[in-house]
Amino acid sequence: MLKISAPGKCILLGEHAVVYGHPALAVSIDLRLQVTISKQKSNLKYHILDGKLMKPENNPHIFSAINDIWGSNSDMLNINISSEIPASSGLGSSAALSVAITTGLLTSKEEEISLEKISSIAHKLEADAQGGLASPMDTSTSTHGGCILLANEKLGKSWLYSRNFKNKSWEIHSFELHDNIKNVSLVIGHTGIQGSTSKIVRGVSDRLKSNPQLIEDINAIKALTKMGVDAVKKGDVDALGAIMNLNHTHLQNIGVSCNELDNLVGVARKSAIGAKLTGAGGGGCIIALSRNPTQTARDIELAGGRSYICKFGVEGVKIEDNY
Ligand code: MEV
Numbered sequence: 001m002l003k004i005s006a007p008g009k010c011i012l013l014g015e016h017a018v019v020y021g022h023p024a025l026a027v028s029i030d031l032r033l034q035v036t037i038s039k040q041k042s043n044l045k046y047h048i049l050d051g052k053l054m055k056p057e058n059n060p061h062i063f064s065a066i067n068d069i070w071g072s073n074s075d076m077l078n079i080n081i082s083s084e085i086p087a088s089s090g091l092g093s094s095a096a097l098s099v100a101i102t103t104g105l106l107t108s109k110e111e112e113i114s115l116e117k118i119s120s121i122a123h124k125l126e127a128d129a130q131g132g133l134a135s136p137m138d139t140s141t142s143t144h145g146g147c148i149l150l151a152n153e154k155l156g157k158s159w160l161y162s163r164n165f166k167n168k169s170w171e172i173h174s175f176e177l178h179d180n181i182k183n184v185s186l187v188i189g190h191t192g193i194q195g196s197t198s199k200i201v202r203g204v205s206d207r208l209k210s211n212p213q214l215i216e217d218i219n220a221i222k223a224l225t226k227m228g229v230d231a232v233k234k235g236d237v238d239a240l241g242a243i244m245n246l247n248h249t250h251l252q253n254i255g256v257s258c259n260e261l262d263n264l265v266g267v268a269r270k271s272a273i274g275a276k277l278t279g280a281g282g283g284g285c286i287i288a289l290s291r292n293p294t295q296t297a298r299d300i301e302l303a304g305g306r307s308y309i310c311k312f313g314v315e316g317v318k319i320e321d322n323y
Contacts, residue, residue: 001038002107003321006100007031007314008085009092009141010186010278010287012232012240013247014225016204016254018135018150021168022222025229026137027177027186028145030311033083033096034320037104039075047077054079060129061098069105069121077108088194090279094129095138098122099317107319116161118317119143119172127165130198133205136163140172145316149173149229177313180235185293188308189268189275189300191260193283200280204254217250224250241274241289248276256281260305267303271295 007028014024040048047054047066056063062079070077079101085093099122106113106121122139140163141148149158150170158175208214224243231239248265251257257265261277264286268275272288279285286305290296297307 001036001321001323002104002319003034003036004100004104004107004317005032005034005320006096006103006142006317007092007145008033008096009138010188010285010310010312011090011137012278012287013228013243014150014221015137015279015281016201016251016256017218017221017225018137018170019133019201019204020218021152021170022218023149023151023225023229024135024137025147025149025225025232026141027147027312028141028314028316029091029186029188030314031084031091031308033081033085033093033100035097035100035104036080037108038078039108040078044076047079049079050081061094061125062101064125064128065098065101065105065121068124069102069109086190088196088284089190090195090277090281090284091188092138092142092279094197095122095126096142098125099139099142103317103319107322115143115316120163123163123165130201132166133198133201136165136170136172141316143316144174146174146313147177147232149175151229175233178232178235180237181232181240182313184237184273185290185296186310186312187268187272187288187290187293187296187300188278188310189264189286189288189305190308191258191264191283191285191305193258193260195280195282195284197280200256200282204256207255214254217253220250221247237273237289241272244274244276244287244289245269251277251281258282261286263303264300264305267299268296270299
């Protein structure tokens with residue numbers, strides 16, 4: 001039996017723009033998803049997921065992973081999934097699933113693996129599930145852990161590899177967070193509303209076609225992310241907070257926020273350095289950078305959200321057990 005875990009993520013800056021090849025910055029968080037995989041001993045002709053027959057329509061990521069990696073004629077599998085990451089909430093639960101299942105299947109097949117290979121296969125699974133529109137942001141953060149920057153150019157020693165997919169390319173970097181950033185807290189506020197990443201990403205693409213002026217907001221997110229990366233490198237927490245606030249405005253402009261997210265962002269800002277929605281939007285979560293996390297979390301709860309003060313920059317995908 002093989003047990004794999006992979007972390008969720010928070011996007012600090014750049015979601016949505018990153019789908020169009022622009023930069024984005026994310027950190028892994030201490031909420032993890034676990035997958036266990038074993039070969040079935042019975043003569044069943046189908047795979048079992050959480051004790052039930054696995055259906056492609058309910059489990060597109062897992063089905064594509066099995067088709068792409070395991071193959072159709074191999075042994076039937078018994079797979080179990082458990083997760084601390086709330087689903088469809090902008091915290092990377094489907095990326096963590098793609099990363100963990102990819103790692104599990106490659107390891108079970110005794111194939112040579114590298115983090116780059118896991119990350120690129122998992123990105124393809126995410127893109128398949130999102131109708132082709134997906135950046136490698138979530139999957140590379142869940143694979144490598146820590147702090148991941150996707151950029152348009154190679155930026156020195158922190159560069160890991162390039163990812164080319166459907167005429168777009170991203171340079172993937174991993175870097176150590178400045179102590180000043182490590183010393184502030186990241187507070188997550190959950191609206192309790194689930195959002196479908198594929199629908200929201202498609203909605204942005206449709207709005208960009210019908211209202212080409214929105215490209216200005218995508219370009220502004222790109223510019224802000226670049227400034228945010230400099231702030232993170234310098235450990236300038238106040239600049240990062242201000243940039244997060246501005247990033248949220250442009251996410252509102254492209255139509256991915258909602259009243260519940262705006263409300264949580266507003267109350268979090270009373271005690272936080274900066275706050276914005278994180279991930280695809282349309283519900284899901286906000287993040288707040290705070291020197292007073294208990295107060296920020298309390299304000300989020302009083303406004304009807306669920307709060308979580310998270311550890312960030314944690315370890316990426318990990319084989320927990322293999323026997
Ligand atoms: C989702 O966590 C982030 C988006 O930018 C989509 C993607 O990068 O694939 C909205």
